Structure formats: C-alpha cells, structure tokens
Amino acid sequence: MGKKNKKKIQSFQQANSASMRSHDFTVFELAFLKADVMKRHGKVDNQISPASTTGAVITTKTPDAVNKQFSPPPKQPFPASAPLKERTISSPPIITKKDMDIARPQTTKVLPHIPKPATPTLRKSPLMKLRLKPLQHESFNLDATTLQHEANNDDKLIKPKKDLDVDGRSQVYERDPKNEIDIVLGFDFGTSSSKIVIRDSGRQTAYAIPFGSLACSGNSYLIPTKIFISDDGTLSLSPAQHSFGNLKIHLMDSPEKIIFSAQNTSVTINAAELAAAYMALVIRRARYWFLKQMKLIYKDTHIYWHVNLGIPSRNYDDQKIRQTFQSIAMAAWRISRIDSIINIEEVKKYLKEVANHPASKEEILNSNADEDLWLHPDYVTTHPEVIMEVVGYAHSPLRINGLHMLVDVGATTLDTATFLIRSDLGEDVFTLLATKVERYGTMELHKHRVQALKNSMQECLSHIINIDPTLPLPDTTHYEHQVAKNDLSQNDSIFFKECRSNIGELIRHTKEARDPNSAAWAAGLPVFICGGGARHPIYKDLIESLGSKIAESLTNFNEFSIKAIPKPQKLEAPELPHNEYDRLAVAYGLSFTSDEIGKVIPESKVSDIHREKKVNRFEERYVSKDMC
Known part of the structure; x- marks a missing residue:
C-alpha cells in the first residue's frame, strides 16, 4: 500500500x-x-x-x-x-x-429420537424402610456388582445406585418384535458352587454362562454359592463386610432360620431371603451376559423366559420344599429385574409378594407375565437334580433304556439314586426307584480329618503336660507334637465305611424290592460318577471297588459298568476344561423345557415289587404212593 x-x-x-x-x-x-x-x-x-x-x-x-x-x-x-x-x-x-x-436468534440442536426400552425396567428400587448410613464416596469396579464406599454416621436413607456392568432387562428388541421364542434358564443351585446354562429351544443350542472374575478358580462356569452383605444393607456377589455360605444347606434345613442380624437394628435375614438374593444376583448377571452376546440374534424376537431349578432327588416328593424352591425362584427373577443395587428390604418385599401376585393365582393365567416383571408359576419349575444330570445322556446316541445308578459327590453331600429310563409314546419317562442324600461330601471328609487332628493334638498335649515333678525335666523332644498317621487313616476308614454302607444299602433295596428283574444286574449295572468330588481318586476308587464287593454277597450281580456322561455337541462352553462337563450336566439338563425333559415319576409313586419266595418244606419234596 x-x-x-x-x-x-x-x-x-x-x-x-x-x-x-x-x-x-x-x-x-x-x-x-x-x-x-x-x-x-x-x-x-x-x-x-x-x-x-x-x-x-x-x-x-x-x-x-x-x-x-x-x-x-x-x-x-x-x-x-x-x-x-x-x-x-x-x-x-x-x-x-x-x-x-x-x-441471529438462538436455536437449540434437535437430538435424534431415542426409542424407549422394549420392556419396562425399574430404575429406582423401593426405598428401604431401614434407616442406614448414606454413601459418601463411591469407587466403581467394573468386575464387581456393587459399590465400595465410605460412610459417615449420619442417619439417612440409601438411594439405590445404577449398577455399572449389569441391568435388569429381559429383552433386546427396539421395536415391535416379529418373532417369539422360548428360552430356558437352567439354574444348578449347588452347595459350594452354582452353574447356569441358558438354552434356546428353537435353535436347539445351549450356552454355559461364564462369570469372569467372580468365577471359581479353574472353571469360569462355576460361581461360588456365597453372598456378601455390606453394613448398609447392600447385597453383592463381590466381597463385602459380611459373607455367607452354605446357602443351600441352610435352606434345606429350615427356610425360616435366622442367618444374619443387623447390628443395632431389629432387621434379620433368614435362609430363604439369602437364597433368593443370591439367585437374583446370579440370574441378573447370567441374563445380562446372554442378551449382550446374542443381541443380534434376538433383536426382533420376544423372549418367553422359563426358569428351571434343581432340588435334591430325596426332596422331590416333598411338596412343601418344592413350593419353597419355586417361590424363591419366582422372587429371585423379580428381584433380578431391578437395575440398581439390591438391598435387604427389596428381597423381603418381593418374597412376600410372590404369594399375592396375580400371576400366581390359578384363575388368572397370564402366560405373558414377563411384561409385568414377573414370571408365571408355570414358567418356574423344580426338577430332581439326579434326573437332570442324565437328561443329556438320555438325548444322546449312547442312551440305554433300563436301570441306572448315579453317584454325585459334592462338597457337602453324597447323592445316590437308582432310576429307570424308558420311552412312552415318544416321551421320555424317568422313574426314581431309590434315593439317598447324606453328608459324605469332600468338605465333610475334610471336617472329619480336622476333628481327628484336634483329638490327636489334645491327647498329645495331655501327655506333654502330665509329667512327674519328682523326675528330671524332659528334653525338647518331649514337647514335639507328632500326630499319629494311623489316627488319620483310622478316621478315613470309618468315614468311607459309612459311605460304602450308604451306597450298598440303596443297591440292595433296589435289587430286592424296586426292580429285582432288571437285566442290568447280570449285564453290569450302569453307574455314573459325577460332581466335583468325583475327581478325587479316593472317592472314585471307593465306588468302583464297591461293585466287586457287592457282587460277592449278592447273587446274579455282575459288578458296575462305569459310564461317563457325554458332552452335548450343541452346548457352547469354549472355556470348559477337559473332562469336566459333568460339572455342568445338571444345569444343562435344567435348560430343557418341561416338555423336552419328559415325565419324572417320584419315588413315592412307584410300588415295590415283591418276589415270591420259594417255600422249602418237606411235604413238598415228599412223593407219596398215592401220587404215583
């Protein structure tokens, strides 16, 4: 310029x-x-x-x-x-x-329309009636199901918080679904660990649910049967201030038994409430994983959920126990639909509502109860665990009709049952002949050994203390404690003698009164050995050797024919360790619909078969002259 x-x-x-x-x-x-x-x-x-x-x-x-x-x-x-x-x-x-x-006038940005969830979800859980400590600081852990927090002494109500990695949804479609499908959640509620298998009856495919960081060591499909309670009343599968195990044992002993009492309050938790809370947390996590993984498959499909829960075979005849398990499972499903953290008061509330819910009344048969956050009682059923364990075998080419025996070695119990498998007009029929459930599991053996060790130490300590004061002081070797090996050996011998007697009595009763004419006695009784304890050589050897000992005392008995339960081809479980399918066998059997399982006849509905005894009298062997 x-x-x-x-x-x-x-x-x-x-x-x-x-x-x-x-x-x-x-x-x-x-x-x-x-x-x-x-x-x-x-x-x-x-x-x-x-x-x-x-x-x-x-x-x-x-x-x-x-x-x-x-x-x-x-x-x-x-x-x-x-x-x-x-x-x-x-x-x-x-x-x-x-x-x-x-x-220029100011304008606001128009956001795209976000469709509402396909099914209603409860964003806020009911306020707790119990006044507890409020949350002050929250640190979130993506692998946990609850919040870890610090609290002060103010007396306020806890506001439910949104869980980070799970929610209560039961559907994934975003518009009117075009299809419908029945999906069954099989829940194996074990004494030490639980397992869940979810199966699509239409696609004939089942999925074992992994539990990630919450799973048992060595097997991602097993989750410890343990629940945790924080001081503020929060229930969780992750470690907290209070932990509770033996949930199934407490439930079987007495559902109303008080297990937990909150400090400085009148709030208590019984066995049924702990079991319902645990089941709800596990169901919610399993369902969330399934829907997340299968979102593309079911995005246009309405899912009709079913829940099958296993119970000990011995209790299948007990209508009260079956009803208790069913009610707990129904409440657990309803609680699992909550999006936020689950607390004690909600568990109590929904357990009370089970009996009063309209879906549980026979005059209102609303099968589509999922829309109301509840499942219809017809969609929540209980089945004997022993039979569920062989459902996969019954659907496999290896199936043989007739008499079988199954021994399930768990952490607490030893479940033994004899049963028949047959078909009736295309329907599978399972007949329970004899069942026994006794506390001879692996942890019971451990307890017996620890008690034997205590007794031996007490005896040794008594010997060390009682010395003659008039004699010189003993040298240091006198104070060394040495547990006699024969004490532990003797303890094991007594323990396994009772186990053999328990199994032997069941076999003898079956052969003499339940099915004396079975061809399996002479051909070799098919026996399945299952459960976590079955991997312990001492249990396996005990059962296998028992067949030979029984054959020596029973006529027309040809030992045992040990069989393995085959892993189904349509079970998706890529992380399952080799030769450990039997750990999932119960959950897999429970993942079938009731129609697919067939008919289960309880032990009480089967009459004994009395063989005619031969009368060995002299008059019958005497041939008179009149008969000639």
Whole structure:
C-alpha cells in the first residue's frame, strides 16, 4: 500500500473519530449517512463523473481535498418516529458478520429420537424402610456388582445406585418384535458352587454362562454359592463386610432360620431371603451376559423366559420344599429385574409378594407375565437334580433304556439314586426307584480329618503336660507334637465305611424290592460318577471297588459298568476344561423345557415289587404212593 493511500485512510479515520466524539453512530446510521453523502456529491461507489474524465483523476487530489470530500456532514440526529421508507438509499447498508451473529436468534440442536426400552425396567428400587448410613464416596469396579464406599454416621436413607456392568432387562428388541421364542434358564443351585446354562429351544443350542472374575478358580462356569452383605444393607456377589455360605444347606434345613442380624437394628435375614438374593444376583448377571452376546440374534424376537431349578432327588416328593424352591425362584427373577443395587428390604418385599401376585393365582393365567416383571408359576419349575444330570445322556446316541445308578459327590453331600429310563409314546419317562442324600461330601471328609487332628493334638498335649515333678525335666523332644498317621487313616476308614454302607444299602433295596428283574444286574449295572468330588481318586476308587464287593454277597450281580456322561455337541462352553462337563450336566439338563425333559415319576409313586419266595418244606419234596 502506498504512502498516499495510508494518509487517506488515516485522515478518514481521524475525521470519523472527531465526528463521533459527540455522538456514537450505529452501523445502520453510518450506512445511511454514507449514502446521503454519496448522493449529495453526485457519486456512487466505484463510479467516476463525466467531468472528471478529462481532468485529473481522484488519486491526484491533495490529502485535504480527499478529507473534505469524505468527511461526514454535521451531526443530524434521526427522528425516532421517522420511518425508514422516507429515506432514499442508493446503496444497501453494509452489515458485518459480527452484527449478523448478534441479530441471529438462538436455536437449540434437535437430538435424534431415542426409542424407549422394549420392556419396562425399574430404575429406582423401593426405598428401604431401614434407616442406614448414606454413601459418601463411591469407587466403581467394573468386575464387581456393587459399590465400595465410605460412610459417615449420619442417619439417612440409601438411594439405590445404577449398577455399572449389569441391568435388569429381559429383552433386546427396539421395536415391535416379529418373532417369539422360548428360552430356558437352567439354574444348578449347588452347595459350594452354582452353574447356569441358558438354552434356546428353537435353535436347539445351549450356552454355559461364564462369570469372569467372580468365577471359581479353574472353571469360569462355576460361581461360588456365597453372598456378601455390606453394613448398609447392600447385597453383592463381590466381597463385602459380611459373607455367607452354605446357602443351600441352610435352606434345606429350615427356610425360616435366622442367618444374619443387623447390628443395632431389629432387621434379620433368614435362609430363604439369602437364597433368593443370591439367585437374583446370579440370574441378573447370567441374563445380562446372554442378551449382550446374542443381541443380534434376538433383536426382533420376544423372549418367553422359563426358569428351571434343581432340588435334591430325596426332596422331590416333598411338596412343601418344592413350593419353597419355586417361590424363591419366582422372587429371585423379580428381584433380578431391578437395575440398581439390591438391598435387604427389596428381597423381603418381593418374597412376600410372590404369594399375592396375580400371576400366581390359578384363575388368572397370564402366560405373558414377563411384561409385568414377573414370571408365571408355570414358567418356574423344580426338577430332581439326579434326573437332570442324565437328561443329556438320555438325548444322546449312547442312551440305554433300563436301570441306572448315579453317584454325585459334592462338597457337602453324597447323592445316590437308582432310576429307570424308558420311552412312552415318544416321551421320555424317568422313574426314581431309590434315593439317598447324606453328608459324605469332600468338605465333610475334610471336617472329619480336622476333628481327628484336634483329638490327636489334645491327647498329645495331655501327655506333654502330665509329667512327674519328682523326675528330671524332659528334653525338647518331649514337647514335639507328632500326630499319629494311623489316627488319620483310622478316621478315613470309618468315614468311607459309612459311605460304602450308604451306597450298598440303596443297591440292595433296589435289587430286592424296586426292580429285582432288571437285566442290568447280570449285564453290569450302569453307574455314573459325577460332581466335583468325583475327581478325587479316593472317592472314585471307593465306588468302583464297591461293585466287586457287592457282587460277592449278592447273587446274579455282575459288578458296575462305569459310564461317563457325554458332552452335548450343541452346548457352547469354549472355556470348559477337559473332562469336566459333568460339572455342568445338571444345569444343562435344567435348560430343557418341561416338555423336552419328559415325565419324572417320584419315588413315592412307584410300588415295590415283591418276589415270591420259594417255600422249602418237606411235604413238598415228599412223593407219596398215592401220587404215583
């Protein structure tokens, strides 16, 4: 830019600033003034008059002339009421981008429509009636199901918080579903660990549910049967202030038994409530995993959920226990539909509502109870664990009809049963002949050994203490404690003798009164050895050797034919260790619908078979002359 042009701009800016000292003109006023000045001098922007064509050009004028030419006239304020149309404008007003931004009305961004969930979810759990400590600080762990927190001593209600990695949804479709399907959740509620298998009856495919960081060591499909309670009443599968195991044992002994009492309050928790809370937490996590993994498959499908729960075969005849398990499973499903953290009061509430819920009344048969966050009682059933363990075998090519025996070695109990497998018009029929459930599991053996060790130590300590004060002090070897190995051996011998007697009595009763004419006695009784304890050599050897000993005392008995339960081809369990399918056998059998399982006849419905005893009398062997 030349020096002359710079001087022009400076002069123009000085003139404008001098004029605006007395009045601050707006952008529109300046535009109108400029138009009037241009009109008065007979000029338009970017145009030159005819008179100037023969004379000097504008650029030859002096700076004073230029300043005089573009200086605005004296200030003439516009009447406030004068309409704009009375002014003649030769050039439109110049409006800057800044002025346009100021004049532009503010607008809000339109967000895309987010569809509502397909099924209703409970975002806030009912307020607890118990006044507990509030949450002050929360640290979230993605592998945990609850919050770890610090609390103060203020007496306030806990507000339920949204769980981070699970929720209570039961469907995945986002619009009206086009299809329907029955899906069964098989829950194997074990004494030491639980397992869940979810099966699509339409696709004939089952999925073992892994539990990640919550799983038992060495097998991701097993979750400890243990629940934790925080001081604020929060229930969790992750470690907290209070932990409770033996949930199934407590439930079998007495559902109303008080297991936990909150400090400084009158709140108590019984065995049934702990079992329902545990089942709810496990069901919610399993269902969430399944829906997340299978979202694309079921995005246009409404799922009709079923829950099958296993119970000990001995209790299958007990209607009260079956009803208790069913009610707990129904309440557990309802509690599992809660999105937020589960607390004690909610468990109590829904257990009480089970009996009063409309779906449980026979006159209202609403099968689509999932819409109401509950399942219909027809969709929640109990089945004997022993029979469920062989459902996979019954559906396999290895199946043999007739008499079988199964021994399940668990952590606490030793379950033994004899049963028949047959078909009736295409339907599988399982007949329970004899069942026994005794506490001879692996942990019971451990307890017996520990007790034997205590007894031996007590005896040794008594020997160390009682010394003759008149004799010299014994040397240090006198104080060394040595547990006699024969004490532990003797303990094991007594323990396993009782085990053999328990199994032997069941076999003898079956052969003499339940099914004496079975061909399996002579061919070799098919026996399944299952459960976590079955991997212990001492249990396996005991059962296998028992067949030989029984054959020595029973006629027409040809030992045992040990069989393995085959892993089904349509069970998806990629992380399952080799040769450990039997740990999932009960859950897999429970994942079938009741129609697919078939008919189960309880032990009480089967009459004994009494063989005619041969009468060995002299009169029958005597041949008289009259008979000749």
